[in-house]
Amino acid sequence: MGKAAAAAAFAVALIVPAVGFAAELSDIEVARLLAAADRSKPIDLTGRDLSYLDLAGLDFKAARLDRANLHAVDFAGADLSHARLAGAHLDRSTVQRTNFAGADLRGASLLRLSVTTELDLNPKAAGEAPNFAGADLSGARIFARMVGANLRGADLTGARLGNYRLTVIELHPHTFLEMADLSGARLRGAELYGVRFAWAKFIGADLSGADLTGADLTGADFTGADVTGTKFDGADLAQAVFRDMKGLDRAIGLDRALNRDRIVR
Structure with missing residues (x-):
């Protein structure tokens, strides 16, 4: 698939929800499977269609969900550690x-995730953010509002969080x-x-080769970060900490x- 076709497919994924598929299991069936499971012997739901289920608050006990269809699932308060x-x-x-x-x-x-109804930079919004500490998100696609998210020690190597410069999604770019x-x-x-990183912490992070073109880095703390080959063209660095x-x-592109x-140096 060419770059143009891939970009178009990505744009459609952002706007058009998956339809025409019914989950293979009910939320009650999933809850029962998890209740009987153990972290030493996690349940295997690899490739299963669990779309639109209400699985809020459940402990997944390290379940195997590789390639699963989890479109529009309610995971609020769930433990997927x-x-x-x-x-x-x-x-x-x-x-x-x-x-x-x-x-x-x-x-x-992880496109168009629903995280909070609070206004950006509201302390309540930060309190509702998901926890991705130590998670492996390498190569993942992320497009969401996650104010105050915990990504300490996470692996985002090659991840795509940018706005993809597609005019079709400018309503939420x-x-x-x-x-x-x-x-x-x-x-x-x-x-x-284009990512909004205002007041984010990148302390000791490895940003080598990352593209921060046009990102909002107002007040972001880069103390001890590795920015070898990092692109800063058009990024807003007001009050950013560079120590x-x-x-x-x-x-x-710092110039x-x-x-x-x-x-702040």
Whole structure:
């Protein structure tokens, strides 16, 4: 598939919900399977269609959900820590206070997630964010408002969080990660252009080769971060903290960033 076709398919996925498919199991059946499961012997729901189910508050006990269709599932308050979700489709799922700590989400699709109805930068919104601490999100596609999300130590190598520069989605053109904690995260080669990272923490993060073109980095803390080859073209750096960083002399586009005179060094 060419780049243009892939971009068009991505745009359609953002706007058009999956229809015409019925879940293979009911929410009650899934709840019973999980109740009988054990973390040492997790249930295997690989490739299953669980779309539109209400699974809020359930403990998945490290379940295997690789390549599962989890479109529009309600995971609010659910425990998916250390679950296997590689290649899974979680588009339009509700993930308020969902625990994905240590989960395997490699190549997963997390588009249009429902996280909060609160206004951005509202403390209540931050309190409803999901927990992705230590999760493997390498190669994942993420397009959501996750103010205050915990991504400490997460692997976002090659992940795509940017706005993809598609005019068809301009009504909601950005991923919002204001006040998110990405300390120690790996974001090598990640596509982050246009992402709203105001007041986020990148302390000790590896951003080498990442694309932050046009990102809002107001007040973001990059203390100790590796920005070798990182692109900052058009990014807003007002009050961003640039201290003890690695590879700063090899960062790209700093001379074309906004408010670079207001960087805190």
